[in-house]
Each structure stands twice: as C-alpha cells, then as structure tokens.
Amino acid sequence: xxxxxxxxxxxxxxxxxxxxxxxxxxxxxxxxxxxxxxxxxxxxxxxxxxxxxxxxxxxxxxxxxxxxxxxxxxxxxxxxxxxxxxxxxxxxxxxxxxxxxxxxxxxxxxxxxxxxxxxxxxxxxxxxxxxxxxxxxxxxxxxxxxxxxxxxxxxxxxxxxxxxxxxxxxxxxxxxxxxxxxxxxxxxxxxxxxxxxxxxxxxxxxxxxxxxxxxxxxxxxxxxxxxxxxxxxxxxxxxxxxxxxxxxxxxxxxxxxxxxxxxxxxxxxxxxxxxxxxxxxxxxxxxxxxxx
Amino acid sequence: xxxxxxxxxxxxxxxxxxxxxxxxxxxxxxxxxxxxxxxxxxxxxxxxxxxxxxxxxxxxxxxxxxxxxxxxxxxxxxxxxxxxxxxxxxxxxxxxxxxxxxxxxxxxxxxxxxxxxxxxxxxxxxxxxxxxxxxxxxxxxxxxxxxxxxxxxxxxxxxxxxxxxxxxx
Ligand SMILES: Cc1cc2nc3c(=O)[nH]c(=O)nc-3n(C[C@H](O)[C@H](O)[C@H](O)COP(=O)(O)OP(=O)(O)OC[C@H]3O[C@@H](n4cnc5c(N)ncnc54)[C@H](O)[C@@H]3O)c2cc1C
Ligand code: FES
Ligand code: FES
Numbered sequence: 463x464x465x466x467x468x469x470x471x472x473x474x475x476x477x478x479x480x481x482x483x484x485x486x487x488x489x490x491x492x493x494x495x496x497x498x499x500x501x502x503x504x505x506x507x508x509x510x511x512x513x514x515x516x517x518x519x520x521x522x523x524x525x526x527x528x529x530x531x532x533x534x535x536x537x538x539x540x541x542x543x544x545x546x547x548x549x550x551x552x553x554x555x556x557x558x559x560x561x562x563x564x565x566x567x568x569x570x571x572x573x574x575x576x577x578x579x580x581x582x583x584x585x586x587x588x589x590x591x592x593x594x595x596x597x598x599x600x601x602x603x604x605x606x607x608x609x610x611x612x613x614x615x616x617x618x619x620x621x622x623x624x625x626x627x628x629x630x631x632x633x634x635x636x637x638x639x640x641x642x643x644x645x646x647x648x649x650x651x652x653x654x655x656x657x658x659x660x661x662x663x664x665x666x667x668x669x670x671x672x673x674x675x676x677x678x679x680x681x682x683x684x685x686x687x688x689x690x691x692x693x694x695x696x697x698x699x700x701x702x703x704x705x706x707x708x709x710x711x712x713x714x715x716x717x718x719x720x721x722x723x724x725x726x727x728x729x730x731x732x733x734x735x736x737x738x739x740x741x742x743x744x745x746x747x748x749x750x751x752x753x754x
Numbered sequence: 755x756x757x758x759x760x761x762x763x764x765x766x767x768x769x770x771x772x773x774x775x776x777x778x779x780x781x782x783x784x785x786x787x788x789x790x791x792x793x794x795x796x797x798x799x800x801x802x803x804x805x806x807x808x809x810x811x812x813x814x815x816x817x818x819x820x821x822x823x824x825x826x827x828x829x830x831x832x833x834x835x836x837x838x839x840x841x842x843x844x845x846x847x848x849x850x851x852x853x854x855x856x857x858x859x860x861x862x863x864x865x866x867x868x869x870x871x872x873x874x875x876x877x878x879x880x881x882x883x884x885x886x887x888x889x890x891x892x893x894x895x896x897x898x899x900x901x902x903x904x905x906x907x908x909x910x911x912x913x914x915x916x917x918x919x920x921x922x923x
Pocket of ligand 1: 497498561562571574575576583585628653798
C-alpha cells in the first residue's frame with residue numbers, strides 16, 4: 463500500500479509548472495515512477511502531491527538544434543536506444559542505455575527522472591558528463607541552463623528547486639575526431655546497479671597530442687563526477703601508454719567511493735583505475751601496457 | 755485524496771473502475787478487475803511477475819500509478835490466447851515444461867511476446883537480455899529460453915505458411 467497523496471494530471475508543461483509553484487515544497491513530479499513509486503512505498507519519499515509529467519508532449523522528442531542534440535526530459539531510456547541521433551552523436555549514452563536496468567524498466571524510466579533522482583549510480587550521468595551536457599530547468603520564473611557537473615550537489619541532491627522541471631538535456635554534437643568509451647561494471651551482466659561506471663572522451667589535436675579529455679565516473683563519489691585533475695593532466699600531452707596510465711591513477715585518486723553491499727571502497731578505486739586506463743587506451747588507440 | 759473513475763481496455767474489454775490515486779495499475783488489474791494472471795511478486799520493479807503490455811510496451815505494472823494509465827490499452831498473459839487457441843509462446847512454455855511453480859510464467863510469457871514482436875529471430879543472448887527483468891526462482895531459465903526459441907520457430911513457420919497460402923490464392 464502506498465501512502466496517501468493528491469495526484470495532479472496537467473495537460474501542458476505550463477499547467478504542471480503552475481501546480482508545482484502553487485504546492486511549493488510539498489509536490490513532486492512523477493514520470494516513469496521507477497524510482498519514486500518504490501520510494502513512496504518504502505517511506506523514503508513522502509510528498510503530499512504528485513504532478514504527473516508522463517503525458518506531456520513538451521518533454522518528448524530528441525532533435526538537433528544549432529550544433530546541439532536536445533533530448534526532452536520525458537524521453538525514456540528505450541527511446542534513447544531507438545534514436546539514430548543518440549547512436550551517432552552520443553555513443554557513450556547509447557551504450558549506457560543498452561546496459562540500463564532491463565527492457566521493462568527501460569520502457570518507463572526517463573532521462574530527467576534518472577538525473578533528478580541524482581543517485582551516484584545514475585547510469586545516464588557519466589556519459590552525459592563526458593559529452594559536456596547541460597540541463598534545462600524550467601519554472602514559471604523562466605528557463606535556466608545548468609551544466610551537468612554543477613547540477614549534482616550531493617547524494618540524491620541537486621540544484622533543482624522544487625518548482626522547477628527538468629525539461630531537457632542538451633549536449634554539443636561531438637567533433638568527428640572525438641573518440642568515446644563507456645563501461646559499466648555490475649554484479650551480473652543484465653539488470654544490475656553499477657558498482658563502478660565510466661565514460662571517457664578524447665579529442666586529439668593534429669599533432670597527436672590530446673586537445674580535450676573528459677573522464678566521468680559513476681558510483682565512486684557522492685555524485686557522478688568528472689576527474690578534473692586527470693583531464694587537465696592529459697590535455698596537451700601526447701597520448702602515450704605512460705601518460706594514460708598516469709591519468710588513470712590520478713582519476714582513481716580523485717574518487718572517494720564508499721563501501722556498501724556491492725563492493726568495498728578499495729575495490730571500487732582499484733577497478734576505476736583499470737577501467738579508465740582501458741577506456742582511454744582504447745579511445746586513443748594506443749597499445750595497452752601489461753596489466754599490473 | 756479522492757477517488758476517480760478511470761477507463762482501461764484490458765485484453766479487448768472496456769472497464770471503468772473507481773480508483774484512489776495511490777493505487778498501482780497492478781492493484782487495479784488484480785484486485786479490482788480480477789486479472790489474477792498478473793502476479794504480485796515484489797511491488798518494486800525487481801521481479802517482473804506483474805509484467806503487462808501497456809499501450810504496446812511491456813512494463814512493470816506495479817510501478818505504474820493507476821491514474822497514469824487513464825485511457826490505456828492493456829494486454830495481460832490471458833489476453834494472448836485461450837486454452838483452445840494458445841499463443842505460440844504459451845504453447846511452447848507448456849510443451850517444454852518451462853514452468854515449475856508458475857508464478858513468474860505470465861510475466862515471462864508477456865516479455866517473450868514483446869521480444870518476438872520486435873525481433874522474430876532472437877539469439878540466445880537476446881532472449882536472455884529480453885527476459886532479464888523477469889526473475890524465476892524455480893527453473894534455472896534453461897527451459898524458458900528453449901521455449902522462447904521454439905515459439906520463435908513456430909511463429910516464423912506459421913507466418914511463411916500463411917504467406918505461401920496467400921500467394922496460391
Ligand atoms: C528494477 C530497477 C532497475 C533499475 N536499474 C537502473 C539502472 O541500471 N541504472 C540506473 O541509472 N537506474 C536504474 N534504476 C532506477 C530508475 O529506473 C532510473 O533512475 C530512472 O531513470 C528514473 O526515471 P523515472 O522516469 O522512472 O523517474 P520517477 O521515479 O518518475 O522520478 C524520479 C525522481 O525524479 C523526479 N523527476 C522525474 N521527472 C522529472 C522532471 N522532468 N523534472 C524534475 N524532476 C523530475 C521525481 O520527482 C523523482 O524525485 C532502476 C530501477 C529499478 C526499479
Ligand atoms: S511485482 Fe512488479 S516487478 Fe515485482
Ligand atoms: S516457475 Fe517458479 S518462479 Fe518461475
């Protein structure tokens with residue numbers, strides 16, 4: 463049995479925003495329900511009202527717009543998987559969608575729900591961080607864009623105000639020479655929560671040095687994170703096996719994982735280093751050093 | 755929190771039900787409308803016993819709030835076939851003994867049907883992936899995978915027979 467709540471069914475985004483403003487603080491959006499319904503049942507979340515976003519056409523669709531790909535917040539993980547634009551312009555996000563939960567959950571789970579829930583293990587986050595994505599937060603006061611790195615502030619905490627809806631996620635169409643990688647490590651092959659996940663992006667300069675690096679990690683810190691020091695270290699350096707190994711060590715050093723029922727902190731750090739090294743080596747097409 | 759009447763078409767039959775907003779689609783189907791083939795395993799999205807096809811997509815009905823399903827078309831396991839005319843997936847499950855206690859079976863059948871609609875020639879890996887949201891505590895999955903393979907063969911054979919018949923007409 464679920465606790466009692468009012469259920470509001472807006473017919474437009476404007477109406478949804480009006481409800482959220484009016485019930486400031488005690489209303490929460492619901493989309494696919496795959497996080498919030500179990501949370502209501504367990505008592506972890508107890509809003510007095512739910513505002514149903516699952517029917518809003520304004521939150522649907524994936525399109526190209528002035529050099530960006532824009533995905534509506536209500537796009538489901540299954541829709542990401544079926545999108546040629548995501549496949550071609552957001553390879554790590556496509557890979558993450560393939561490994562996301564299971565087909566039943568993917569048919570309901572939305573992109574905005576995944577990000578707004580702000581679990582350290584939210585699987586869409588590392589790929590979107592590697593793609594330099596930003597989110598569009600809409601309220602009656604207007605629209606603001608926040609880069610995804612700044613969106614997450616703590617375990618299940620974000621900069622989103624309670625009157626705001628995450629209406630869209632956008633990222634620049636990557637340059638053709640950008641190379642990506644993504645890995646998710648779970649306790650089993652399908653339908654698993656990430657123990658560690660990572661997405662990388664490397665853009666080589668004409669001389670073969672690295673002109674831009676992104677290293678994003680999931681489940682190794684209170685928030686999905688970017689390994690900024692490792693990224694800075696790579697930038698401007700030739701992508702040799704030694705450089706990559708050092709960057710992977712630095713990235714693991716930037717992580718602050720916890721121990722939980724899935725893995726210990728030490729294991730997560732060790733594995734994060736190995737995963738990042740392999741992904742970078744693959745993206746840079748450098749031969750892999752001997753496993754240590 | 756007030757109840758309201760919601761409209762659902764389940765296995766081709768139109769229903770109206772007076773429903774409070776804090777009920778799941780699973781609860782409405784099972785407890786209010788009597789579709790007891792939709793099973794309640796965990797009520798948190800983990801087991802797939804409650805799988806139904808909602809507006810064309812296989813979903814966990816325990817995670818859908820009933821009011822979100824207003825006006826929806828729902829298909830459950832019993833909507834796929836009858837004892838006299840079972841769906842090829844149902845027939846294959848029965849023929850191969852792909853069930854023990856049977857609790858997971860309606861959900862498995864619905865997920866398998868959704869797979870074969872999209873991909874008539876799935877590999878074993880694709881079958882296992884497609885059923886990854888449906889847990890079985892009894893069988894070990896081997897016979898279930900075989901049953902889906904058998905159903906796929908039957909459906910493809912039936913379809914090519916139909917096509918041949920059309921050509922000779
Ligand atoms: C069995 C199972 C397996 C899972 N596996 C994975 C997995 O592999 N990887 C993974 O990352 N997650 C997984 N999840 C978690 C969940 O499915 C995802 O986080 C999903 O993307 C949540 O989206 P939703 O639409 O269902 O969100 P909901 O449950 O509807 O909402 C989640 C939160 O986001 C808020 N919200 C929703 N939409 C908006 C919006 N547009 N604007 C502002 N706030 C909004 C809600 O108020 C709520 O706080 C799993 C869940 C289950 C039950
Ligand atoms: S009862 Fe819905 S997934 Fe278990
Ligand atoms: S047959 Fe018993 S749970 Fe699958």
